Amino acid sequence: MISNATHEFFFLIRPVDQISVDEAMSRVIEKQKLTFEKAKTEVFRHFNSTDSAEIIEMYRRVSFIDPLGRTRIIYPARGLNCSHIECFDLNNYLLHNERVKTWTCPICHKEVKYDSLILDEYFYSIIKDNQAVNEIQIFKDGTWVVFTEDKENQARSTSSTNLEGTTEQGEVEIFIDLTTGQTDVALSNNSTEVTVTTPPSISKQEPVVIEILDDSDSDSETNDNENDGT
Numbered sequence: 004m005i006s007n008a009t010h011e012f013f014f015l016i017r018p019v020d021q022i023s024v025d026e027a028m029s030r031v032i033e034k035q036k037l038t039f040e041k042a043k044t045e046v047f048r049h050f051n052s053t054d055s056a057e058i059i060e061m062y063r064r065v066s067f068i069d070p071l072g073r074t075r076i077i078y079p080a081r082g083l084n085c086s087h088i089e090c091f092d093l094n095n096y097l098l099h100n101e102r103v104k105t106w107t108c109p110i111c112h113k114e115v116k117y118d119s120l121i122l123d124e125y126f127y128s129i130i131k132d133n134q135a136v137n138e139i140q141i142f143k144d145g146t147w148v149v150f151t152e153d154k155e156n157q158a159r160s161t162s163s164t165n166l167e168g169t170t171e172q173g174e175v176e177i178f179i180d181l182t183t184g185q186t187d188v189a190l191s192n193n194s195t196e197v198t199v200t201t202p203p204s205i206s207k208q209e210p211v212v213i214e215i216l217d218d219s220d221s222d223s224e225t226n227d228n229e230n231d232g233t
Contacts, residue, residue, distance in 0.1 A: 042125030082115030
């Protein structure tokens with residue numbers, strides 16, 4: 004402490020251990036990892052923590068493309084306070100903060116300091132064992148499949164109706180007004196989603212007028228034709 008007649012000044016000296024990005028990443032991988040079982044539990048917690056009991060999330064798409072470097076994730080990481088299951092690449096995150104030092108999650112934008120970084124071993128095992136996979140479709144029981152457009156359409160149609168009026172989760176009644184093309188759908192209590200293609204509106208046609216002649220008119224017309232022939 005240095006002081007004079009009117010002011011006091013304090014100096015603080017703190018030793019700083021400056022390490023490379025590679026060393027920083029190695030420390031996270033060794034000491035700050037979320038084990039496979041704990042990471043899988045986080046997946047269960049995520050699917051069961053929806054704000055509304057009426058909303059049931061059956062699956063979620065998870066990309067393995069890093070939001071910072073736009074490259075494939077190698078070491079999936081996130082912050083301890085992040086509530087999402089999606090990850091960013093640990094190496095890209097450390098390189099980014101070496102330059103700009105924002106320490107903000109690129110997914111949820113919460114503060115993620117170095118000491119609060121975790122490596123997700125559940126997603127790490129998927130990424131390591133499936134080098135050609137860039138996106139998966141993960142289900143609430145922790146199982147997953149490689150994401151393709153066909154699989155997404157299949158998942159969407161899991162509880163959708165067919166035109167015979169049934170779903171895998173309940174019954175559905177379809178009422179079609181043939182004059183307007185309007186479709187009404189009635190669901191049972193167990194049904195959660197219905198996809199119905201509304202038929203195109205039936206165009207209104209002009210009425211067709213048909214003239215019907217009685218027998219006397221027909222005989223008269225026949226005699227007129229005979230007279231004309233003579």
